[in-house]
Amino acid sequence: MKYLCLVYSNEQLLHDSPDSPRDEECFAYGESVQASKLSITDGPFAETKEQLAGFYLVDARDLNEAIQIAGKIPAVRVGSVEVRPVRELLV
Template identity: 40%
Template sequence: MKYLLMIYANEATWAEVDEAVWLDRYETVIAELKESGIFLDGKRLKNVDSATSVQLRDGQKLVSDGPFAETKEQLGGFFLVDCQNLDHAIEVAGQIPSAAIGTIEIRPLWYQ
């Protein structure tokens, strides 16, 4: 079953960590997941101050600066993974380094 693991963390907290160490951790996890065929894709996102939101209402396009919702933790990246079931996805989410400082939201894909 395919899941999108959305990686949320407070950007302020993230700014304080030793980035080299953390990127290293990420690389290790991704390599392991690739090796076992679980990792399909995954990317890091630019900070939320780069976000733009768009809505179309009555044919009118509304463009606004910022994310769709202001939250304490911001979406900072994602993994797309292929897991056996939710237990497995929970296990993989727990291996993502940011789980230790933020939150990983697990969502199954609509079409598998």
């Protein structure tokens, strides 16, 4: 089943915190998840107070596995990650 891991963070904190992940770390994490036979894609950026900094679309066995993957996303150190199941429509 596919799960969407939505990464949220305060924009100022995301860019100014010494604990903020660098792009290289995020790309390396994405590559490590792909190498473990789970698929992910990066997403767009939203302009809100606490903004959607991006997302990962993962194919996991169940919600517990999706939460384990989401918990290791580097940006979680300066924000939060919301995990939602995704239903695919055959149209």
